[in-house]
Amino acid sequence: MKSITKTFAVLLLITWLTVPLKAQNLANNITVKGNNRFAIELYKQLTQGKQSNLFVSPYSISSALAMTYAGAKQTTATEMAQVLHFAPDNLHKDYKTLSDHFKNLNTKGLELKIANALWGEKTQLFLPDYLSLNQKYYQSKLENLDFKKQPEQSRLIINKWVESKTNNKIKNLIPKELINHRTRLVLTNAIYFKGNWEYKFLKRNTKKMLFVANNQRFPGIKFMGMQRRFRYTENAQLQAIEIPYKDHKMSMMILLPKDKNGLNTLEKQLNLAMYQKLMAQMFYTKVKLSLPKFKMTVKTNLKKTLKQLGMRKAFSKQANFSGMTKHPILKISEVVHKAFVEVNEKGTEAAAATAVIMGKESVTSTKRPILPKIFKADHPFMFIIKDNKTNSILFIGKLNKPMITS
Numbered sequence: 001m002k003s004i005t006k007t008f009a010v011l012l013l014i015t016w017l018t019v020p021l022k023a024q025n026l027a028n029n030i031t032v033k034g035n036n037r038f039a040i041e042l043y044k045q046l047t048q049g050k051q052s053n054l055f056v057s058p059y060s061i062s063s064a065l066a067m068t069y070a071g072a073k074q075t076t077a078t079e080m081a082q083v084l085h086f087a088p089d090n091l092h093k094d095y096k097t098l099s100d101h102f103k104n105l106n107t108k109g110l111e112l113k114i115a116n117a118l119w120g121e122k123t124q125l126f127l128p129d130y131l132s133l134n135q136k137y138y139q140s141k142l143e144n145l146d147f148k149k150q151p152e153q154s155r156l157i158i159n160k161w162v163e164s165k166t167n168n169k170i171k172n173l174i175p176k177e178l179i180n181h182r183t184r185l186v187l188t189n190a191i192y193f194k195g196n197w198e199y200k201f202l203k204r205n206t207k208k209m210l211f212v213a214n215n216q217r218f219p220g221i222k223f224m225g226m227q228r229r230f231r232y233t234e235n236a237q238l239q240a241i242e243i244p245y246k247d248h249k250m251s252m253m254i255l256l257p258k259d260k261n262g263l264n265t266l267e268k269q270l271n272l273a274m275y276q277k278l279m280a281q282m283f284y285t286k287v288k289l290s291l292p293k294f295k296m297t298v299k300t301n302l303k304k305t306l307k308q309l310g311m312r313k314a315f316s317k318q319a320n321f322s323g324m325t326k327h328p329i330l331k332i333s334e335v336v337h338k339a340f341v342e343v344n345e346k347g348t349e350a351a352a353a354t355a356v357i358m359g360k361e362s363v364t365s366t367k368r369p370i371l372p373k374i375f376k377a378d379h380p381f382m383f384i385i386k387d388n389k390t391n392s393i394l395f396i397g398k399l400n401k402p403m404i405t406s
Helices: 030-047 058-069 074-084 091-104 128-138 151-165 263-269 272-281 303-309
Strands: 005-018 054-056 110-121 142-145 183-196 207-213 216-234 238-244 250-257 283-292 294-301 330-344 347-359 373-376 381-387 393-399
Touching: 030 054, 030 058, 030 074, 030 091, 030 263, 030 272, 030 303, 030 393, 054 294, 054 330, 058 074, 058 091, 058 110, 058 128, 058 183, 058 393, 091 110, 091 128, 110 128, 110 151, 142 151, 151 183, 207 283, 216 373, 238 283, 238 373, 250 263, 263 381, 294 303, 294 393, 303 330, 330 393
Parallel strands: 005 347, 110 142, 283 373
Antiparallel strands: 005 183, 054 393, 110 183, 207 216, 216 238, 216 283, 238 250, 250 381, 294 330, 330 347, 381 393
16 A cells, blocks of 8 residues: 655745744644634635635744734734734744644654744844844744845845755745845745655545536546545535544645535635534544545735735834834835645645745544445535644645646
8 A cells, every 4th residue: 555645845935125214732722723713814815706726824924924023013013913813922932832842743654844044134233132032932043145235146045945945846936136135134934744644545546537616627637535434524514524644643624515616605604613613523434535636836925915804014114123123114015925735646745935025633422324424525625734733724725626637
């Protein structure tokens, strides 16, 4: 039997430019709940009125913006906390606790790594308190670059770091001219995940089937298949299944509307309470699972989305990041996110990168029917990659249009 390998890598990059003139259970933790609430709200905003594939890492975005938030003041900080659902008193300590927890997940068949770095203009003075906070809670050291005189070389250095932290899946993240002589700080966050399925798919069970999306037919899509006990639940609107990775430490959760054209309705109704309720209602039962192989690359500009969610000051000339430097005339000018994911019999591989450009288990044991539940993902569905102990959503996406895979 061939193993299933899952690989996910996410990088979050923050560029600043000057503007002219513990091992504890965090399942009910306020920061985890806030991160998950932001994850779902971000997903809903990105998918609103769109019938296209999506894949992002809201946890990576939240992590990097938490490091940014450490330097925000007044209304800028208030808006960021409201949109990202940060709890200021606990935020940085909780991220350190989560980071330590994720390190402890590493075992044979499962790898999860997080890396952070600050890249500063060598002539720019940053406040020691800001730098020490990032070092203490995010293990993020300041590296000096010459953005003023060598912006292109600086861009290549950071891009090389991006490649190394995403297993060479995200190349040329920062395009030419995005870094220039006004760049003052680049903040990077990278998450890399590689894990085996707990239950292995057999390639001989892969069959070509029809996938239908919005009345468009996609024949010849390869579906992986297996039948066994999974954590599962359903209601009048949807089916939900949890496919575990090695040792059940992490899972892929799939939300499949019962109506083949029902994903848009599901997306509108989805919120944190609904997500938590679905997890609480899951039980072990026999399931006949059919899951398509799929592959997608998604690039998204997040500035507009974050502003629509209410984070406006940080992008304006009125932005206040005086907790970073004595020269606080800084603002965010753009946020760019790019993600890649592929699912097949050998596993799933994914990488994502984001650039923020700135200027100057509960289980029931009730007896169930012997006949297996039929879970046939042959129409658009949502999928979530999560840590099972903390219930942290690390990745979220949807498959709307599959591509033929080899």
